[in-house]
Amino acid sequence: MSLWGNIKGKVKKLGLSSRSRSSWASSGSRDDVSVDSVRRPSRSQEEEEEAPASPAVPRPHLKIRVLTLVNQIVIRTNYERDALELLKKQSYGHAKRFDTEFLMMTGLRQDMNRAFTTMGWSRFTDITEPGSHLLTTEFLSTLHVETVGKETKIHFHFFNEFFEMLLRDFSNALGFSKKCLLEANALTDDLEYDRSAWWNEISDEPVSSKNSIVSIHNPTLRVLAKYLAMVVFSRADFRLCSSSEIMCLYAMAKKIRYSSVMGMVAHWQKMITCKSPIDITSLVTRIARYVGVLENAQVTYLPATDEYRTFIGLDHFVHAHMMCEGPGNSVFMCYTGYEKEFELPCPKLSLYSVKRLTLRMEKKEPARHNTAGPMTRAELGVTxxxxxxxxxxxxxxxxxxxxxxxxxxxxxxxxxxxxxxxxxxxxxxxxxxxxxxxxxxxxxxxxxxxxxxxxxxxxxxxxx
Structure with a gap:
């Protein structure tokens, strides 16, 4: 064989060996993918749909953001200046949390989780983010809602950066399901929601602008109403049930996926002038993480102490005359003005097990008072x-x-x-x-x- 033929043979062998190596490497990479896919926990299609997608907001990369002082918040309009001055005087705290042991002891945790899942709130209610009063101050002072035609947009600032989100994306950022209804009119027009009829279905109290939570009969709806007043529409007065909260209770009881994002934004704007503590800081941190501004950021967070964090347990409901303690660490659901009490847990009163949401109870007899009171000096003729x-x-x-x-x-x-x-x-x-x-x-x-x-x-x- 000639010299040129030997060289050709060696070149062919090298080609075959390189091809075998590349095929081996590709097969090895495929094996790695398959192993990772097996090790990675499987997620259902619904969970994949519920996972928040990356926002369509252009952001510069490798930018260090700093917000450690209130003076670093940039003011642009007179409204923002006035809002910032009011927010400086407010007190802040982490989002309130319900005591897990208390909910398990009363048997209400499973029923509440089922209501949240049915309504599409399973991700929203898992609030574990730390709160920052500076992020919340900048967010609230720049929060603005714009409605053009049928499209609603939410405007706000983080680290002096402007963000604009569609209402659907903003609801998803908070943790609500993508399948949730966003407009309250949809419940009224399409799902036959009527406030007076619904309130009469869950309470014996006449409907008014100041309906009390303690007048609700079903135990699960009672605690859910408290959750709405403390976490979703957080305020200082937990006794009354607002129209937005009554609508959420209707959606929970009727298994309707509904997002209260519009009511929440309107409530947040009113918090600027209210004197109650602002404890939506954890939700604001969740929004900031969603838009990606906390990457490489220096932010001052609130301390994780009892001064800034509130846990709701049995003591609150006893003080509100909604529950009472019995012998042997037993807990009873009590109702003001009624004699009957129900020991918890009570599976028969589960939200999705009862046929009617009001209980058949007899009211207490009025206390008998002595009508013979002291006589006046004029009646006795004393001068x-x-x-x-x-x-x-x-x-x-x-x-x-x-x-x-x-x-x-x-x-x-x-x-x-x-x-x-x-x-x-x-x-x-x-x-x-x-x-x-x-x-x-x-x-x-x-x-x-x-x-x-x-x-x-x-x-x-x-x-x-």
Whole structure:
């Protein structure tokens, strides 16, 4: 064989070996992918759909953002300046959390989780993000809603950067399902929601602008109403149930996927002028993570101490007259004005097990009060005042407005004691009090022509 033929053969062998190596490497890479796919936990199609997608917001890369002082917040308009001055005076805290042990002890945790999942709130209710009062201050002072036609957009700033999000994307950033209804009109027009009819279905209290949470009968709806008032529409007064919260309760009970994002944004804008603590800081951090501004950022967060974090447990519901403790660490759901109480847990009263959401209970009988009250001086015909006597730091009249004609013809002279000094006349209403507090000293007396003569110290003649 010639020299040129030997060279060709060597080149062919090298080509074959390189091809085999590349095929081996590709097969190895495919094996690695398959192993990773097996090790990686499988996710359902619904979870993949619920996972938040990356926002379509252009952001510069490798930018260091700093927000450690309130002076670093940039003001652009007079509204932002006024809002910032008001927010500087507010107090901040992490989002309130319900005590897990309390919910398990009362048997309400499983029922509440089922309601959140049915409504599309399973990701929203898992609030574990730390809160930052500076991020929240900048977010609230620049929060703005713009509606053009049928499209609603949310505007806000983080680290002096402008962000604009569609209402659907903003709802997804908070953790609500993509399948949730966004407009409250959809419940009214398409799903037959009527506030008066729904409130009469869950309570015996007449519908009004100040409906109380304690008037709700179903135990699960009661605790869910408290959750809405403390976490979703957080405020200082937890006693009343707002129209937005009543609508959310309707969606939970009827298994409707509904997002309260519009009501939340409107409520957040009102928080600027309210005096209640602002505890939506954890949700604001969630939004900031969604838009990706916390990467390579220096932010001051609130301390994770009891001063800035609130846990809701049994004590709150006992103080609100919604629950009471029984023997053996038992817990009862109680209702103001009703005699009946229900021990928890009570599976028969589960939200999705009961046929009706109101309970058949009898109201307590009104307490019987004595109608015989004290008579006035005008009714008794008394036109003069009676001397007052000092008794252990208090001052009260010597008789209960009894006319002189009804006084006993009894007179005594008293020595100086702990309650009295000198002498005075005892009437029928002060006889028992005087005899129990004074030290009497009797003197001789005689009857002269229908008149008693007493000695010493009293007037010489007292009508008999």
């Amino acid at each position: 003069h005042s009676w001397p007052k006597v000092a008794h252990q730091g208090r001052s009260f009249p010597s008789s209960r407005h009894i006319p002189p004609s009804r006084n006993f013809s009894l007179a005594r002279s008293f020595t100086a004691g702990p309650c009295f000094s000198g002498s005075r006349t005892i009437t029928c209403c002060t006889l028992a009090r005087c005899l129990s507090t004074a030290s009497p000293r009797h003197h001789s007396h005689e009857l002269r022509g229908g008149l008693r003569v007493l000695q010493p110290g009293w007037p010489s003649l007292i009508p008999a």
